Amino acid sequence: MSTMTETTITADPTVPMIRMSRDFRATPAQLLRAHTDPELYARWVGPDRTVTQIIVWDARSGGEWRYVSTLDGQEFGFRGCFHTVGGDHIVQTFTFEGMADDVALETLRFEDLGDGRTRLHATSLCDSFEARDGWLASGMETGVNEGYAKLQALVDGDDV
């Protein structure tokens, strides 16, 4: 079995957007189902070691969604709206309840590559560069603020 291309990612320099793409051995219909069936979605959204509980899930244009991820006893809530659920694309909003006023607009497009493969094109448009870069840095152990502080120090030429 040939190796599938790994996820590619770009942080757009002119708008606060993250773009990703990834190929899957599945049809667009299967990818749509994996994104809209709550039982399936909860199985892969992750991250690893988290348990995802779907609270509200109305996967149709104009519907809403909410889930809670539990990691080491801590709960993180996420919510948003399914703006459009089409045959080969989903447009939705995404909010981390810990920063409830920050809303990202996400577009998922499923491009049929033929031979049973589909390319997922995902964009996430944040409402500020700070929010976007916060998401990019969110995986770091140091946390966003420490990361920014360190970056600022580096840019300022201080010793870190």
Next chain:
Amino acid sequence: MTASLDHAFAALADPTRRDIVARLATADATVGELAEPYEMSVQAISKHLRVLERAGLVSKTRDAQRRSVHLEADVFDLMTKWIERYRKEAEARYQRLDAVLAAMNQPAHQPTREEHAS
């Protein structure tokens, strides 16, 4: 907090500037040396360098008579680490999705006699 990271990403959006950064990763160079391989004036290269400098990615150093450009590797590393970490998390998520999709490809589950008999 700061717009530093945006400046850094914006600075690297240009292919000439990405190329300059790649060359400075090997060794410091003067503006003249950096301009040589391009069909570009020293002034145009200087403009690119000002963008990189403002983003904190390069600095100018002066040793003896030589005024050279130096790559601030720490800033560059931190940026790429952030992106790579985020990418790896996305890739892990999509590998879980691979597994879910593979399970969907299996033939539908046929109930056994035992399950019918409940």
